[in-house]
Amino acid sequence: xxxxxxxxxxxxxxxxxxxxxxxxxVLASFDGCADxxxxxxxxxxxxxxxxxxxxVRLTEVEWNQGIDFLTRTGRISDERRQEFILLSDVLGxxxxxxxxxxxxxxxxTEATVFGPFFVENSPExxxxxxxxxxxxxEPCWVEGSVTDAAGxxxxxxxxxxxxxxxxxxxxxxxxxxxxxxxxxxxxxxEGRYRFWGLTPTPYPIPHDGPVGGLLTAVGRSPxxxxxxxxxxxxxxxxTLVTHIFVRGDELLDRDSVFGVKESLVMDFVHQSAGTPxxxxxxxxxxxWSRVRFDIxxxxxxx
Ligand code: BEZ
Ligand code: FE
Numbered sequence: 001x002x003x004x005x006x007x008x009x010x011x012x013x014x015x016x017x018x019x020x021x022x023x024x025x026v027l028a029s030f031d032g033c034a035d036x037x038x039x040x041x042x043x044x045x046x047x048x049x050x051x052x053x054x055x056v057r058l059t060e061v062e063w064n065q066g067i068d069f070l071t072r073t074g075r076i077s078d079e080r081r082q083e084f085i086l087l088s089d090v091l092g093x094x095x096x097x098x099x100x101x102x103x104x105x106x107x108x109t110e111a112t113v114f115g116p117f118f119v120e121n122s123p124e125x126x127x128x129x130x131x132x133x134x135x136x137x138e139p140c141w142v143e144g145s146v147t148d149a150a151g152x153x154x155x156x157x158x159x160x161x162x163x164x165x166x167x168x169x170x171x172x173x174x175x176x177x178x179x180x181x182x183x184x185x186x187x188x189x190e191g192r193y194r195f196w197g198l199t200p201t202p203y204p205i206p207h208d209g210p211v212g213g214l215l216t217a218v219g220r221s222p223x224x225x226x227x228x229x230x231x232x233x234x235x236x237x238x239t240l241v242t243h244i245f246v247r248g249d250e251l252l253d254r255d256s257v258f259g260v261k262e263s264l265v266m267d268f269v270h271q272s273a274g275t276p277x278x279x280x281x282x283x284x285x286x287x288w289s290r291v292r293f294d295i296x297x298x299x300x301x302x
Contacts, residue, residue, distance in 0.1 A: 011057075019050075019054055022050070023046065023047065023050040026046050026050070027043050027046055027047065030042050030043050030046075069210055069214070072209070072210040073087055073209070073210045073211070076209045076210065080172065081116075081206065081209075082116050083209050083210060083211055085116055086116065086205060086206065086209075086211045087210075087211050087214075089113060089115070089205070089256075089257040090205070090211055090214070090215060090220075090256060090257060092257075092258045094113045094114070094257065095112070095113055095257065095258045095259060098111050098112060098113060098241075102238070102298075105149060105238075105298035105299070106149040106296075106298070107149060107296050108149055108238075108240075108296045108297060108298035109240055109242060109263070109264075109295050109296050109297070110242065110261045110263050110264060111240060111241050111242050112241070112242050112243050112259040112260075112261060112264060113243075113257050113258075113259040114231075114241050115229065115257075116206075117162060117164075117170040117172055117229070118160070118162060118229070118231065119162070119171075119172060119179065119182060122160060122162065122179060122182045122183050122184050123179060123182075123183050123184075124183065124184055124185065125183040125184070125185050125195060126185065127185065127188060127192075127193065127194055127195070128194050128195060128196070128279050129183065129185065129195050129196065130195070130196040131161055131181060131182060131183035131195060131196065131197050131198075132165075132180060132181055132196065132197070132198055133178075133179060133180040133181070133183075134178075134180055135165035135166070135171070135180035135181040135198060136165045136166040136167055136198075137165050137166025137167075137181070137198030137199060137201065138166060138198060138199040138286065138287060138288060138289060139196055139197075139198065139199070139283060139286060139288040139289075140196070140197045140198055140199040140200075140228075140268065140288065140289045140290065140291060141194070141196060141277065141278055141279075141288065141289070141290040141291070142161075142194065142195055142196070142197050142228070142290075142291055142292075142293065143192070143193065143194035143195075143278070143290075143291075143292055143293075144192070144193060144194075144292050144293040144294045144295060145187070145190075145191045145192050145193070145294050145295065146159070146187040146191045146192075146193065146232060146234070146295045146296075146297065147191055147294070147295070147296055147297070148237065148296070148297055148299070149296060149297070149298055149299065152191075153187075153189075153190050153191025153192075154187060154191050154234050154237065154297055155187055155188065155189045155190070155191055156186050156187060156234065157186065157187040157191070157232055157233065157234035157237075157295075157297070158184055158186055158232070158233045158234070159184060159185050159186065159187060159193055159230065159231075159232050159295075160182075160183075160184045160229075160230065160231040160232075160233075161182065161183060161184070161185075161195070161197060161228065161229065161230055162181065162182035162229045163181050163182070163197060163198060163200055163227070163228045163229060164181065164200070164201060164203045165180065165181050165198060165201075166198055166199075166201055167201075168201055168202065168203030168204070169203070181197075181198060183195070187234075194278070194279075196281070197228060199246075199268060199288075199289045200226035200227050200228050200244075200245075200246055200268070201226050202223050202224060202225060202226045202249065202251050203223070203224055204221075204222040204223050204224070204256075205222045205223075205224060205256055205257065206222075207222035215256070220256065221254065221256060222256050223251055223254075223255075223256055224251070224255055224256055224257065224259070225245050225246070225249050225251040225252050225254075225255040225259075225260055226245065226246045226249050226251070227243035227244060227245050227246070227259070228243060228244050229242075229243050230242050230243065230244070230293075230295070232295055232297065234297060236299060236300050237297035237298065237299060237300055238297065238298040238299065238300050238301075240295065240297055240298075242264060243259065243264060244264055244265075244266045244291065244293050245260055245264055245265045245266065246265070246266070246268045247265050247266060247267050247268070252265060266291050266292070266293055267291065267292075268289045268290070268291045269289060269290050269291070270287065270289050271287060271288045271289060271290060272287050273285045273286055273287045275288070278290070
């Protein structure tokens with residue numbers, strides 16, 4: 001006789017036992033793994049993966065669709081495009097990993113997702129320099145300080161900054177080798193920094209591949225809330241990877257990669273054309289904006 005375990009399920013106790021036995025066998029297959037961390041990770045992965053297959057009663061057609069999706073995700077990936085990272089981003093796995101690895105430390109600035117558009121060897125600019133290098137967009141004066149969690153200035157911190165241009169594109173999407181809308185600079189002896197960037201604009205994550213197809217299928221938008229990326233490093237401090245977001249942006253509560261944190265939302269104050277600039281730069285008939293972002297670094301270590 002088929003003994004149903006609970007109303008509405010078609011899985012008998014005997015069937016449940018058969019399924020549990022598959023999981024047990026696979027878990028046991030890792031018993032000989034010499035690396036305890038790898039063993040832990042593989043056992044947990046299998047535990048959750050099997051639970052998922054059983055919970056949704058995954059059909060063989062659906063399993064094949066999943067394999068096909070992952071195959072396409074691999075095929076479209078290369079040195080310039082990493083569709084698996086994008087998949088991790090839209091599933092919130094990237095942000096969950098950031099959360100696990102960046103526990104709150106006092107008032108230290110919160111971290112957020114790295115994204116795929118960072119490039120090594122960005123140009124260096126001096127204090128007050130301009131990172132746009134010809135990229136389109138409204139100029140934005142960015143200034144602030146870098147301090148440690150006790151409030152002491154951190155001099156010589158390396159501040160990497162990168163952003164999409166005013167049309168919503170990173171330089172890596174231009175199709176040539178230009179570097180624009182990215183640079184690095186160092187905090188001064190009092191831990192201060194200032195530079196000209198571009199007022200951030202919203203843009204879609206790359207959505208012409210399998211991940212974009214997934215977003216369409218589930219009725220989600222690829223748009224990211226407007227932001228400016230920072231990576232700040234200094235000896236004896238935890239490297240901070242973060243962005244700042246624009247207060248008032250309507251995408252703040254539906255960022256496609258779940259990167260927004262309230263503490264990272266800043267006031268980008270609009271300045272009409274002709275308003276004197278902090279460094280007396282003449283912007284002619286262009287409007288501009290300004291923002292202050294004070295960065296607090298956590299100490300290095302666990
Ligand atoms: C970005 O902000 O650059 C980004 C982050 C995650 C996915 C795609 C883009
Ligand atoms: Fe970005």
